[in-house]
Amino acid sequence: MKKKKRLFIYLISVIACCVAIFPFYWLFNTSLQTLKDLFAYPPRFLPRVNIIDSYITYIRKSPILIWLKNSFLVSGIATFFSTFVAIPGAYSISRFRYRGRALFIFIVLLTQMLPFVLLIIPLYLVFARLHMNNTLYALMVVYTAITVPIGIWFLKGFFDAIPKDLEDAAVIDGCSRIGALVRIILPLSVPGIIATATWSFIVAWDEFLFAYTLVDSEKMWVVSVGVAAYIGQYSTPWNQIMSGAVMGTIPVVIMFMFFQRYLVSGLTAGSVKQ
Amino acid sequence: MRSRYKMTPYTLIIPAITVIIITMIVPIFIAMGISLTDAKLLTFSKAKYVGLKNYANFIKDKNFRYVITATSFYVIGGVGLTYFFGLITATILNQKIKGHFIFRALMILPWVIPQVVLVLIFRWMLNPQYGVINFLLSSVRIIPREFGWLSDVKFALLAILMVTVWKQYPLGCLILLAGMKSIPDELYEAASVDGANGFRKFLHITLPGLRYVTAVLILLLVIWSFGNFVIIWLMTQGGPANRTATLTIFTFLNAFKFSKLGYAAAIGFVTLIVSLIFSIVYYRFYIKKLD
Numbered sequence: 380m381k382k383k384k385r386l387f388i389y390l391i392s393v394i395a396c397c398v399a400i401f402p403f404y405w406l407f408n409t410s411l412q413t414l415k416d417l418f419a420y421p422p423r424f425l426p427r428v429n430i431i432d433s434y435i436t437y438i439r440k441s442p443i444l445i446w447l448k449n450s451f452l453v454s455g456i457a458t459f460f461s462t463f464v465a466i467p468g469a470y471s472i473s474r475f476r477y478r479g480r481a482l483f484i485f486i487v488l489l490t491q492m493l494p495f496v497l498l499i500i501p502l503y504l505v506f507a508r509l510h511m512n513n514t515l516y517a518l519m520v521v522y523t524a525i526t527v528p529i530g531i532w533f534l535k536g537f538f539d540a541i542p543k544d545l546e547d548a549a550v551i552d553g554c555s556r557i558g559a560l561v562r563i564i565l566p567l568s569v570p571g572i573i574a575t576a577t578w579s580f581i582v583a584w585d586e587f588l589f590a591y592t593l594v595d596s597e598k599m600w601v602v603s604v605g606v607a608a609y610i611g612q613y614s615t616p617w618n619q620i621m622s623g624a625v626m627g628t629i630p631v632v633i634m635f636m637f638f639q640r641y642l643v644s645g646l647t648a649g650s651v652k653q
Numbered sequence: 654m655r656s657r658y659k660m661t662p663y664t665l666i667i668p669a670i671t672v673i674i675i676t677m678i679v680p681i682f683i684a685m686g687i688s689l690t691d692a693k694l695l696t697f698s699k700a701k702y703v704g705l706k707n708y709a710n711f712i713k714d715k716n717f718r719y720v721i722t723a724t725s726f727y728v729i730g731g732v733g734l735t736y737f738f739g740l741i742t743a744t745i746l747n748q749k750i751k752g753h754f755i756f757r758a759l760m761i762l763p764w765v766i767p768q769v770v771l772v773l774i775f776r777w778m779l780n781p782q783y784g785v786i787n788f789l790l791s792s793v794r795i796i797p798r799e800f801g802w803l804s805d806v807k808f809a810l811l812a813i814l815m816v817t818v819w820k821q822y823p824l825g826c827l828i829l830l831a832g833m834k835s836i837p838d839e840l841y842e843a844a845s846v847d848g849a850n851g852f853r854k855f856l857h858i859t860l861p862g863l864r865y866v867t868a869v870l871i872l873l874l875v876i877w878s879f880g881n882f883v884i885i886w887l888m889t890q891g892g893p894a895n896r897t898a899t900l901t902i903f904t905f906l907n908a909f910k911f912s913k914l915g916y917a918a919a920i921g922f923v924t925l926i927v928s929l930i931f932s933i934v935y936y937r938f939y940i941k942k943l944d
Contacts, residue, residue, distance in 0.1 A: 385750065388745070388748045388750055389750065391745055392745050392746075392748075392750070392753075392756045395741070395742055395745055395756075395760060396756055396759040396760055399742075399759060399760050399762060399763055400759055400762060400763075402763070402766075402771065402774045402775065402778065402819065403762070403766065403774075405774060405777075405778055405785060406770070406774045409777060417783065418782075418783050420782075420783070420788070421788055421792075422783060422784075422785045422788050464668040464669040464672055465669060467664075467665035467666065467668065467669070468665065468666045468668070468669030468670070470665055471661075471662040471663075471665035471666040472666065474662075475661070475662035477659075477662045477663070479663070480662070483666055483670055486670065486673060486674070486678065487673065489678075489929075490673055490677050490678075491873075491876060492876055492880075492925065492928045492929055492932055493677060493681065493880075493925060494879065494880040494882075494900075494901055494904070494921055494924045494925055494928065495880060495882060495901075496880075496882050496901045496904040496905045496908075496921055496924075497681070497684050497904065497918065497921030497922060497924060497925055498677060498680055498681070498684070499905075499908070500684050500687060500908050500914055500917060500918050500921065501680035501681075501683035501684045501687065501918075502676070502680055504683075504687075504697065504914075505680070505683070520676060521676060523672060523676075524672050524673060524675075524676035524677055525677075527669050527672055527673055528673060531669060556661050557661070557665075560665075581765055584767060585767045585768055585769075587767075587768060587769050587883045587887075588882050588883060588905075592909065602767075603767055603768075603769040604769075606767070606769050606770060606773060607769045607772075607773070607887055609773070610769075610772065610773055610776060610887055611776075617777055620773065621773075621774075621777070624769075624770045624773050624774070627767060627769075627770060628766055628767060628770050631765050631766075631767065632762070632765055632766075634765075635762070635765040636758065639757075639758055639761075643757075643761075643827055646824070646827050646828065646831075647827065647828070647831035
């Protein structure tokens with residue numbers, strides 16, 4: 380009976396996983412098909428000959444490598460700055476009780492309710508006025524801003540979990556508060572910082588609306604805009620489009636696989652605890 | 654010395670708050686200002702103050718009814734289905750079996766796939782002639798052999814919801830899973846002693862134990878669904894005939910397709926207000942009471 384139940388749970392788990400990853404399987408599958416097999420009926424569930432032709436053709440034909448470079452640049456820099464300002468911010472909210480704290484928390488939470496389509500209207504005008512539209516700088520600024528609030532919330536959860544006595548001892552020993560943050564708290568919250576940075580990077584990589592609206596020229600696109608440009612147009616074959624999509628997905632999937640453990644704990648530290 | 658110490662928390666948070674205020678809070682006030690004018694995208698400097706006319710026009714707009722319907726369906730459908738699948742996957746992952754790390758990694762993987770890529774895959778899988786979903790569903794006779802999902806309002810919305818749920822359920826799953834882990838084992842043991850079966854335990858221990866987490870999750874999901882733009886835009890651009898245009902899509906269409914910035918800002922502002930009021934009321938009258 381016990382054994383039967385366990386088998387059943389395994390079966391259900393495997394089915395759920397298959398459903399969950401079917402779209403990625405199909406993404407890979409399509410990217411490896413030959414042009415003719417794309418339109419076969421019934422569709423082919425495995426590529427007939429293992430070809431990476433579509434990848435090579437796509438890299439030659441499109442600016443995918445430039446888009447990837449732009450994405451890395453924008454997401455990386457935004458992640459760096461966002462984490463850099465979120466750490467002290469979260470520490471302040473987590474460790475001190477002071478006037479204005481509630482207001483700061485309210486502002487951080489308020490940002491989560493702002494529809495980005497509303498935000499894009501004034502930002503579009505402001506960046507145009509500053510002659511910053513059509514540059515990657517605009518995206519770096521925006522992505523830093525949109526990832527800071529979540530970063531603060533994540534890190535606050537991690538800092539809350541570190542016993543206060545540790546820094547109190549350090550402060551008594553003559554360490555400044557900021558010294559205590561750097562020497563005691565930061566080493567203990569490396570997992571939290573990794574989680575925050577991973578989250579920020581993935582959010583920035585995923586972002587489309589700002590990148591789509593603020594940047595026009597093809598050479599300045601990030602990978603999400605580049606990939607989206609093929610939606611609803613029919614001159615590029617699907618296997619090539621899909622190989623571009625695979626290349627745009629692999630970096631974040633690898634990152635996710637590496638840091639999944641931290642990310643999960645970051646999410647739950649920030650969201651479940653009241 | 655004393656006063657320096659008092660300033661420390663402010664010094665620490667100022668950079669973060671400054672970034673947020675400059676790039677998110679100030680623009681909202683600018684947007685509010687724009688929503689009171691007849692600003693156009695290309696002739697922005699000639700904008701005139703028109704008061705609340707844009708808001709009144711939105712209510713009178715012939716699309717108003719569709720926008721509200723589409724938004725309601727999208728938010729309610731998206732939140733409900735995301736919660737449902739999140740709960741199922743969390744329950745599966747909460748079973749103590751070998752290899753649950755691998756199962757967890759695979760089940761939450763959709764969260765990391767860029768929305769753009771997800772839409773691209775689904776649009777290919779839903780392709781009327783060559784799509785694999787059409788093939789699978791038509792081979793068991795659920796739908797006809799050639800079926801254009803995105804040209805029919807109901808099915809377009811269903812397709813949009815499919816992608817949305819695929820993207821969102823992993824977060825629901827993780828949050829609910831964390832909630833399940835915080836329910837003490839003794840409760841389940843006591844129930845087993847009393848002879849309760851798995852389903853009764855789920856109904857009488859797990860679900861009540863998840864009340865707080867559920868309340869927070871629903872709030873987050875509602876806010877996200879209200880604000881979601883990318884998936885709907887790339888699936889249908891609001892079509893067919895504006896029938897899948899939610900508040901966010903309608904805002905964007907007006908701003909950047911019809912170049913009516915003032916009108917768009919007003920619609921965007923309505924979106925913000927609705928989201929804000931819902932959050933505050935829900936928090937005050939529901940979540941606070943659960944604490």
